[in-house]
Amino acid sequence: MKxxxxxxxxxxxxxxxxxxxxxxxAITQVGPKGAGNDKLVKNWHLVDSMSSSDIPRLxxxxxxxxxxxxxxxxxxxxxxxxxxxxxxxxxxETIAFIKDQNNQGSSRRAAxxxxxxxxxxVAQSLVxxxxxxxxxxxxxxxxxxxxxxxxxxxxxxxxIEAYEYALEKARDVDQIESASKSLDELGKPIxxxxxxxxxxxxxxxxxxxxxxxxxxxxxxxxxIGSDFLKKAHTGKNGSVQWQTFSTTDRLGLLDLNQPFGxxxxxxxxxxxxxxxxxxxxVQFRIGSKNAWKLWINQELVFARxxxxxxxxxxxxxxxxxxxxxxxxxxxxxxxQNEQTESxxxxxxxxxxxxxxxxxxxxxxx
Amino acid sequence: xxAFFFYSIIQILPFxxxxxxxxxxxxxGNGLISEEIPHELSLNSHDSWETTxxxxxxxxxxxxxxxxxxxxxxxxxxxxxxxxxxxxxTGKQVWERxxxxxxxxxxxxxxxxxxxxxxxDGEVVVAQFSxxxxxxxxxxxxxxxxxxxxxxxxxxxxxxxxxxxxxxASGVLVAQVENDANSFTxxxxxxxxxxxxxxxxxxxxxxxxxxxxAKGSTKWIGLQSKEGLAFLDPSNGEILWNYNDGASxxxxxxxxxxxxxxxxxxxxxxxxxxxxxKGPEQRWRNNKxxxxxxxxxxxxxxxxxxxxxxxxxxxSVQTGEINWRLRIKGPVSGSPIVTKNKLFVFNEDGLGQVIxxxxxxxxxxxxxxxxxxxxxxxxxADQGALFVRSDRKLWKIGQATRN
Numbered sequence: 001m002k003x004x005x006x007x008x009x010x011x012x013x014x015x016x017x018x019x020x021x022x023x024x025x026a027i028t029q030v031g032p033k034g035a036g037n038d039k040l041v042k043n044w045h046l047v048d049s050m051s052s053s054d055i056p057r058l059x060x061x062x063x064x065x066x067x068x069x070x071x072x073x074x075x076x077x078x079x080x081x082x083x084x085x086x087x088x089x090x091x092x093e094t095i096a097f098i099k100d101q102n103n104q105g106s107s108r109r110a111a112x113x114x115x116x117x118x119x120x121x122v123a124q125s126l127v128x129x130x131x132x133x134x135x136x137x138x139x140x141x142x143x144x145x146x147x148x149x150x151x152x153x154x155x156x157x158x159x160i161e162a163y164e165y166a167l168e169k170a171r172d173v174d175q176i177e178s179a180s181k182s183l184d185e186l187g188k189p190i191x192x193x194x195x196x197x198x199x200x201x202x203x204x205x206x207x208x209x210x211x212x213x214x215x216x217x218x219x220x221x222x223x224i225g226s227d228f229l230k231k232a233h234t235g236k237n238g239s240v241q242w243q244t245f246s247t248t249d250r251l252g253l254l255d256l257n258q259p260f261g262x263x264x265x266x267x268x269x270x271x272x273x274x275x276x277x278x279x280x281x282v283q284f285r286i287g288s289k290n291a292w293k294l295w296i297n298q299e300l301v302f303a304r305x306x307x308x309x310x311x312x313x314x315x316x317x318x319x320x321x322x323x324x325x326x327x328x329x330x331x332x333x334x335x336q337n338e339q340t341e342s343x344x345x346x347x348x349x350x351x352x353x354x355x356x357x358x359x360x361x362x363x364x365x
Numbered sequence: 366x367x368a369f370f371f372y373s374i375i376q377i378l379p380f381x382x383x384x385x386x387x388x389x390x391x392x393x394g395n396g397l398i399s400e401e402i403p404h405e406l407s408l409n410s411h412d413s414w415e416t417t418x419x420x421x422x423x424x425x426x427x428x429x430x431x432x433x434x435x436x437x438x439x440x441x442x443x444x445x446x447x448x449x450x451x452x453x454x455t456g457k458q459v460w461e462r463x464x465x466x467x468x469x470x471x472x473x474x475x476x477x478x479x480x481x482x483x484x485x486d487g488e489v490v491v492a493q494f495s496x497x498x499x500x501x502x503x504x505x506x507x508x509x510x511x512x513x514x515x516x517x518x519x520x521x522x523x524x525x526x527x528x529x530x531x532x533x534a535s536g537v538l539v540a541q542v543e544n545d546a547n548s549f550t551x552x553x554x555x556x557x558x559x560x561x562x563x564x565x566x567x568x569x570x571x572x573x574x575x576x577x578x579a580k581g582s583t584k585w586i587g588l589q590s591k592e593g594l595a596f597l598d599p600s601n602g603e604i605l606w607n608y609n610d611g612a613s614x615x616x617x618x619x620x621x622x623x624x625x626x627x628x629x630x631x632x633x634x635x636x637x638x639x640x641x642x643k644g645p646e647q648r649w650r651n652n653k654x655x656x657x658x659x660x661x662x663x664x665x666x667x668x669x670x671x672x673x674x675x676x677x678x679x680x681s682v683q684t685g686e687i688n689w690r691l692r693i694k695g696p697v698s699g700s701p702i703v704t705k706n707k708l709f710v711f712n713e714d715g716l717g718q719v720i721x722x723x724x725x726x727x728x729x730x731x732x733x734x735x736x737x738x739x740x741x742x743x744x745x746a747d748q749g750a751l752f753v754r755s756d757r758k759l760w761k762i763g764q765a766t767r768n
Contacts, residue, residue: 032517034559037510041557044508067467068513071498075508078462082506106465113463140441172441289524302519306545309524309570310473316524 020054023047027072028064040072047076052088055080055114059097062107074110086118098126098138105135112138131169134357143170147178160186167195171358173314196314197352197360198252199272199330203229204245206268207260209236210335215267216291216305222269226298226329229271236266245270249350251314253287256334256347266347267335274330274353275364276323282361287316288349291335296321297328307337308344315352323353323361386428386745386752389482389530394576395619396662396702398746404707404719404731406751407765413750414456415760419447422479423698423741424530426752426759429485429504432459433745433752435759436492438478443470446478448492450506453748456761460506468496468515472526475741477756480528482574482743484538489555495527497542501558510558520546523570530574534584534599537561541588543571550575550588552602562602567592573617574660578624578639585639587626589618594628596639606639616656616700621663621682629656633670635685649685654678659700659710659743667722669708671697677708679722691728693718699743707731711740711753717762734762 022043030036055077062073081089097103098111116123130142143166150162160183167179167190180190193200208220221233233240247254256268284301286294289312293303302319336347353361390396407413420439427434432450439445444466450459470478472495481493489509491501497514515521523544531540538553543566552562567590576587578596585596585605593609612618613629620626624638625648632652636645654661657673666682675695679688694712701710706723715736721729738755745752750763 032513034512034553034557037512037558041510047507066516067465068511068516071464071467071500071511071513072508074464075462075511079507082460110465117463137440174441304520304546306522306524309545310471313471316471 020046020050020057023050023076024057024061027061027069027076030066030069030072032068047079048083050076050080052080052084052090055090056093056097059094059103059107059111062110063104067106070106070110077110077114081114081118089114089118091115091119091122095122095126099129101134105133105138108135109137136171136358139169139357140172140175143172143175147175150179150182156186160188164188171354192250193252195360196252197354197362199274199351199353200248200252200254201244201246202254202270202272203242204256204259204268204270205233205235205240205242206256207236207240207263207266208268209265210267210337211265213291213305213307213335213337216293216303216333216335220269222271222331223295223333228329228331242271252350252352253312253348254350256336256349257345260347262345264336264340265338267333270332270334270349272330273363274323274328276325276328276361277364279325280323280361281356282321282323283354283356283358284319284321285315285317285352285354286319286332286349287312287314287351288334289346290348291337292349293333294319295329295331297324298331307335308339308346312346312348312350314350320356384747385430385485385487386426386747387487388427388484388532389425389574390619390660390662390700390743391702391745394532394574395621396660396700396743397664398702398704400749401704402707402709402746402749402751403764404721405765406717406719406732406734406762408734408736408760408762410763410766412454412763413761415758416451416456416458418449418754418757418759419461420445420479421477421756422754423476423528423756424479424754425482425699425743426745426754427483427485427490428453428745428747428752429487429490432504433759433761434483434485434490435754436479436481436483436494438466438470438494442466443472443478444496446492446494446496446498446500448483448490448500448502448506450504451759453752453761456759462500462502462506462508464498464500464511466494466496467498467513469522470496471524476526476528478526480526482530484531484533486533486555491531491533491538491555493529493531493540495523497521497527497540499531499538499540499553499558501538501555512553512558514540514542514549514551518547518549521549522546525570528572532575532577532586534577534586537599539575539586539599541566541571541573541575543567543569543590545570550602552599561600564597564602566590569614571614573612573614576618576620578620578626587618587620589628590614593630594618594626605641606643606645608636608645610634610645613656615658616660619661619663619668621668622665623682625682627661627663627668627682629661633661633668633680633685635682651680651685651687653687654680654685658698662701662703662708664703664705664722669701669703669722671695671701671710675712677701677710677720677728679728688725689727691720691730693720693730698741702744702746709744709746709751711736711742711744713739713741715740715755717744717751717753736760
C-alpha cells in the first residue's frame with residue numbers, strides 16, 4: 001500500500017514537472033512572427049498549477065528567452081502571484097537572482113520589478129547597489145537616487161561632488177544632461193560632447209539625387225567597395241569630392257545643411273574611421289529625423305526610411321553590433337526629402353558608440 | 366422550468382444591466398451611446414470616483430460588465446506597458462499586468478506609448494501599444510497570447526508614435542500598423558495570435574483606426590489611409606471594395622446606422638453602403654465638414670464634426686447640409702460621443718462639455734465639468750456615466766446626487 005502511494009505521488013510530481021518543462025521549453029522557443037504561440041497557448045493552462053517554487057525557475061528561463069519569451073515569463077509569474085497572493089514571491093531567491101550579474105540584465109530587471117510589485121520598500125533598499133550595474137535600467141535607478149540626493153545638498157562643494165559622481169555613473173542622456181546642467185549652474189561646466197563620446201569629425205560627400213525619395217534605395221558609388229575616400233564620385237550636379245566636416249554642437253549634431261547648403265531632395269554620405277582596441281560587442285547609437293542607412297565595415301546595420309516625424313534625438317536608434325580590433329569603417333547615408341515646411345529644413349544626424357551598458361567607447365587614436 | 370427561467374435571467378443579467386463599451390468610440394465604433402446619460406453629471410456624486418494611474422496614456426477606457434479596462438505606459442523610455450482593470454462601481458483596481466515593450470517607444474511629447482484603445486469581444490481584452498506590442502488577456506488578466514509586431518518587423522514604427530486602435534471581427538484581431546517605412550495591416554487569430562494574413566498598405570504615417578461594417582451576418586473591415594478607404598474580408602484580408610479619393614490620416618471614418626460611410630476625405634464625404642464588385646457611390650461631399658484631430662460621430666440622421674477651430678457642426682447624413690454650428694471651448698484632441706439628445710466631449714484643458722443636440726436647428730451647452738488635467742482621450746460611456754482618463758487619473762463621472 002505504502003509503495004503504491006509512493007509511486008502515485010512520484011507519478012504526479014513527475015508529470016507536473018514534465019508539464020512545467022513544456023511551458024519552460026515553449027517560452028524559450030517562442031520566436032518572431034507568432035512562431036511558438038500555438039504551443040504556448042495550448043499549454044498555458046498549466047500555469048494555473050504552478051506555485052511560488054516555480055518562480056526562480058521562470059526567472060532562469062528568462063535568461064534563455066528573447067524579449068517575447070520574457071513577456072510570456074512575466075505573465076506566468078504575475079499569474080502565480082495573482083493565484084497564490086503576492087506574499088508567496090520567494091523574496092530571498094529573487095533578490096539573489098537580481099544580485100547575480102551572471103543572469104541576463106533584462107531578467108534581473110524583471111526580478112527587481114517583481115520585488116517592487118510585492119514590496120516596494122525592499123526594492124528601494126536594493127537600489128544604491130546598482131550604481132555600477134551592467135544592466136542600464138538598474139543602474140539608472142541608482143543614478144536617479146544620487147541625483148535626488150545631490151539636489152538636496154545645500155553646501156555647494158558637496159553638491160558639486162555629488163553631481164560629479166552621478167555624472168560619472170550616468171549612462172542615459174537625460175540623466176547626463178541633468179547632472180551636467182546642475183554642475184553648470186554651480187560653476188563647473190562639463191564637456192558633454194566628450195563625456196558622451198559623440199563622433200564629431202567626419203568626411204562627407206554629396207549631394208546625390210533623392211528626387212521623390214528614390215535615392216534612399218539607390219546604390220550610389222560611395223556605397224560600393226571599401227576604399228571609400230580615394231574614389232571620384234558623380235553626384236547630383238556632377239563630380240563631387242569628400243570634404244572634412246566636423247561639429248562643435250554639444251550633442252554632436254552634424255548639420256548637413258552647412259557643407260551642402262539648404263537643398264532638398266538630396267542625400268549625402270558621411271564617413272569616419274574608428275580604432276577599436278579589441279573585438280567587441282557594442283551599440284551604435286544614431287539620431288536623425290531624416291531617412292538614413294548605417295554600414296559598419298561595409299555591412300548594413302540598419303536602414304530607416306522616414307522623414308521629419310519628430311525631432312532628432314540622441315540615442316534615437318540603439319543598434320547592437322560588432323567592432324573588430326583595429327580600424328573600423330563607419331558609413332552613414334543621410335537623405336533629405338522634398339517637404340518645404342519650416343519643420344522639415346533639418347538635414348542632420350548624431351552618432352556615438354557605447355558598450356552594452358551604455359558607456360561610451362572612444363577611438364584609440 | 367422555474368429554475369431554468371431564473372438561471373437564464375442570471376446568465377443574461379449582466380448584459381441587460383450593462384451595455385458595455387468594447388472599443389475605440391464604443392462597441393460599434395461610431396461614438397453612439399446606447400442609453401441616455403444624464404446631463405447633470407458631477408464629480409461629487411455618490412457613484413463617481415477617481416483613481417490614480419501608474420503611467421501615462423491617452424487610450425480610452427473600455428467596459429465589459431462591471432470592469433473598466435485601460436492601458437498606460439511608464440518608465441524613462443515608456444517601456445513599461447500596463448494593462449489595468451478597475452471595478453466600475455467602486456473604482457478599485459481589480460488587477461494589473463505589466464509587460465516590457467519590445468518595439469520602439471519614442472513618441473512626440475504630447476502622445477505616449479499607451480495611445481491605442483483596447484478592444485474586447487466580451488470574453489477577452491486586447492491591448493495594442495505604440496511599440497506595436499499586442500497582448501490578449503482574459504477578463505481576469507491572464508495572458509492568452511502576445512505578439513511584438515515591431516520585434517518581427519523592426520521598421521514598423523513612427524517617430525511621432527502610433528495610435529491606431531485594433532478591432533475584433535469574425536474571430537480576427539485586426540491591427541493597422543502603418544507608417545512611412547514598413548506599412549502593414551495584420552489579421553491575427555484571436556485564439557492564439559498567429560498571423561492569418563498580412564497586407565502591404567500605403568506607405569505613410571497613419572493614425573486612423575479600422576472600422577467594422579456589418580453586412581448582414583458578415584463583417585467587413587474598413588482601413589483608412591492617405592489613399593482612401595478599403596474594405597477587407599477579415600477572415601482572409603481579401604480586398605472587397607475600395608474608395609481611392611484620398612482620406613485623412615488622423616480622424617477616422619464613421620458609419621451610420623444605415624451603413625452610409627462618412628469619410629474624412631476632401632472635407633467629409635458620404636458614400637453609400639459599399640457593395641462588392643461596385644465602385645463607390647458618393648452621396649455628398651462637404652468641404653466645410655473637415656474634422657480636426659477627433660473623429661466624427663453619428664446619431665440617426667446627424668453627423669457631428671469638430672474642426673480645427675473648435676467649431677462643432679451638425680450636418681444631415683442624408684444631404685450633407687449643415688444643421689447648426691456651435692463654437693466650443695478647445696483645443697480638442699479626443700472624439701465626441703453622443704446619445705440621442707446629448708453630445709459629450711472633453712477638451713485638452715480637461716473641460717468636459719455636455720451639449721444639447723436634441724434640436725435640429727441649434728445646440729447649446731448644458732453643462733461643463735472641469736477635470737483640471739490634460740485630457741486627450743475619447744470618453745467611454747456606460748451605466749449612465751462617463752469614463753475618462755488623463756496621464757494620471759481615471760474618472761467615472763456619474764449623475765449628480767439629488768438632495
